[in-house]
Structures are given as C-alpha cells and as structure tokens.
Amino acid sequence: MSEADSTAAQSADRRLYVPHNDGWNAIVKPNATKEYCYYRNPDEEHFHLLQIGEIYIEKGGEKVCMNCAIRQGILTDNRMHWQQPKRSRLTLPDAF
Numbered sequence: 855m856s857e858a859d860s861t862a863a864q865s866a867d868r869r870l871y872v873p874h875n876d877g878w879n880a881i882v883k884p885n886a887t888k889e890y891c892y893y894r895n896p897d898e899e900h901f902h903l904l905q906i907g908e909i910y911i912e913k914g915g916e917k918v919c920m921n922c923a924i925r926q927g928i929l930t931d932n933r934m935h936w937q938q939p940k941r942s943r944l945t946l947p948d949a950f
C-alpha cells in the first residue's frame with residue numbers, strides 16, 4: 855500500500871511522452887499470446903510476460919512494458935521534455 859501511495863504522490867500526472875518518438879508505437883495487447891518485455895528489471899532474472907490488455911510500446915520486434923520504458927528513458931512523464939531533449943528525466947521545481 856505504501857509503495858502505491860508514494861508512486862501516486864510522485865507522479866499524479868499519468869501522461870507519458872516518447873521524447874525520441876521515431877518508430878515507436880503504443881499497443882494494447884489484444885490477446886493472451888506469450889510475449890515478453892524486451893528488458894528485465896535490474897533485480898530480476900526473468901523477462902516478464904506481457905499481460906492481455908496491457909499497454910506496451912513496440913519498435914520493430916522490440917516490445918517494452920511501461921515500467922521498463924520509463925526506466926530506460928524511452929518514456930518520460932516530463933511534459934517539458936521537448937525543451938530538454940538531452941535530459942528527459944531532469945526535474946525542475948518550475949519551468950521558467
């Protein structure tokens with residue numbers, strides 16, 4: 855519960871952006887076919903299964919879940935990312 859609470863507090867804005875949006879597509883997994891995220895969590899040995907109805911992004915054959923995409927810097931919740939193309943994860947107290 856505390857983990858969910860802190861996550862919600864840190865990012866109440868649920869909108870996500872792809873700073874380098876060449877070739878990436880957002881997909882809602884339409885079936886239960888076994889497909890795995892391209893990346894693994896740092897503390898895990900296995901590739902995690904993408905669930906039916908899960909939103910993930912894809913480029914070529916590379917499927918990436920939201921968690922990994924954010925961790926890899928493919929996605930950002932920084933709405934001002936286009937003003938800071940080189941540092942998408944930089945958090946400023948207030949732009950300008």
Ligand SMILES: [Zn+2]
Pocket residue numbers: 891892893894895902918919920921922923
């Ligand atoms: Zn993943």
